[in-house]
Amino acid sequence: MRDYIRTITEFPNRRQELANQLEASADRICDLQEYLMDGTDKLKPAEYDRLLDAYRAEVVRYDRLDRELAVLESPKRYVNKDLQRKRNEERRAKINY
DSSP, X not given: OGGGOOOOOOHHHHHHHHHHHHHHHHHHHHHHHHHHHHTTTTSOHHHHHHXXXXXHHHHHHHHHHHHHHHHXXXXXXXXXXXXHHHXXXXXXXXXXX
């Protein structure tokens, strides 16, 4: 059952894969926008709804990929352990009513 799960442990590979997926998703969004804008009078209502649903799903997928890529590219914020220790001591020293 674990064979189908794809794991990538190296961040540069994951970043590159996400960038490629993001680019492909953007291309699909552009194609769907063209179909929706050009064919509004030519399409049947059911076909238009199907294309609109596909467009919405692709926009959601694009946003998810963009957020994941932004998290990978943002620098991590390391906590200063001495400062954290001092804050904890101050909190413990306070009198709680």
